[in-house]
Amino acid sequence: MLPILPLVIPLVTAVACLMAWGRRSVQRGLGVAGAAALLGAAIVLLRTVSRAGILVVQVGSWPAPFGITLVADLFSTIMVTVTGVIALAVAVYSLAAVDARREAFGYYPLLHLLLLGVCGAFLTGDLFNLYVWFEVMLIASFVLLALGGERPQLEGAIKYVTLNLMSSALFLAAVGVLYGTAGTLNMADLAVKLRTSAAPGLVTTLGVLFLVAFGVKAAIFPLFFWLPAAYHTPPVAVSALFAGLLTKVGVYVMIRVFTLLFVQDVGYTHRIILVVSGLTMVTGVLGAVAQNELRRVLSFHIISQIGYMILGLGLFTRPALAGSIFYIVHHIVVKTNLFLVSGAVHQLRGTFELKLLGGLYREAPALSILFLIPALSLAGMPPLSGFFAKLALARAGLDRGEYVIVATALGVGLLTLFSMTKIWAEAFWKPGGATGATGSGGEAWIVGPITALALITVILGLAGQPFFALAGRAADQLLDPSAYIRAVLVEPSQ
């Protein structure tokens, strides 16, 4: 019953927080405890899955193609574990960074409902349930985004809500047509049925429809405009959570669906993904270079980094997929951390505008170093995790002879470094910039998670071998789905 825990824990926490509606201090304690429990359960699950293989739970004991299936393979458990890490970091950070009004209007229950949706999307083995989990996640994120009701937030929320509902409608339509074609929505069952499908053309068309639907959620090339419009508006704890997790759920399902279901015409679909990944990288980083507001720069970087993640999917070889998985993990940690640092900067200076910032290195040297670690890691500097993630992808690309895309990826890395140096020079290095310090309070709650995440980045880089080995095994499972199919369809539930 282990794979159910990452779903039960956030749900119970959310309900418990709702019951303690009037008592904020109880909610704060419950919020952190729930996140810690989620991380613990995820680590236990990861250990079990990496030893014993794929775990399957048939909810309600209905046999596979008929009931609801939860599948925990290596890729999904890795994602759940990173979710746990981010959940704990953000929950602790929220203690100091979320104002009392937002807490009074249900910040913590929503946070955990969001985590419920994310974990559900990672663990489900059924496309319609994926839709349901997506909606759980989206509704929680809608409210988190609009919570507080400031004007920029509401403007961002309108765009975010519209685009996400559009993509949900598209996803739902694609699910419907797929059901009409194959007569099942269980992913393992679909994988078997689509391989022997009578209409491969229709299946490829459906694949592209799914690509667009998930592409909106993952913010890939032509479909990303909602992200920089919305992500910089809510409080930093919320942006950090969104930046770390939400788009990556889109990337996760894209990888899942395009390794398990739509592999009939790899030359066509995965070529599209490869081209799109290049365009995503370039447009994202160019957008970031043009910005002058700290969180908008970081938002555009999310887009360009999504390109790297689906680059591995586009190449579709074992080292490429392993590189993608490692990249996703690295990126979630680093990007969340950068947003958390931007919040600490805001606490010191009261603004996110790079022009108004400055002199932070003199005033807060420790914070500056803590910014530098994830920033250099994002750009791909050698001893940090980002370097090895990029190296793995670049080597996989060279093996396939895709020189153009590798050159693009490396060039984009340089531009990323350029815009990170820009932030460093403007906000930290340049003298002056003593605008109204909004004071602090609860410094430890802010610096603690930032330090922990920076430490994870360093460990992922310096002692990356076991993580790479794990990512490699996860990629093996993705490329050879027979174990997945066998685990879901044949073996009895436990």
Added chain:
Amino acid sequence: METPLGLVIGGLYAVGLYLMLRRSIVKLLIGLAVLTNAANLLIFTAAGVTRGRPPLVPPGQAQLSSPYADPLPQAMILTAIVIGFGVLAFAVVLVHRVVQVVRSDDLDSMKTTDT
């Protein structure tokens, strides 16, 4: 039965998308609602429409006999309708709040963060 349903779905998609392209956020909202329902109807049609054949086991038999309406897409649509309804309720409140704060329902006046 499929052909008229297909025409209806196409019409709903067209109406929904047209409304979503207007500048008023109220029309955007109505467009979203129409689009969601078009998707529901699409599932219903794509999964096969069988008329007058409820999936009930006749008395004296152990299993269903062949032409029967598939109940699964209908269960899925039911879930989708409930979710769509919840999301729509949220969106109505959001639009209400936006109009209160921005004092306009024109999407063009919601660009202060797009610098």
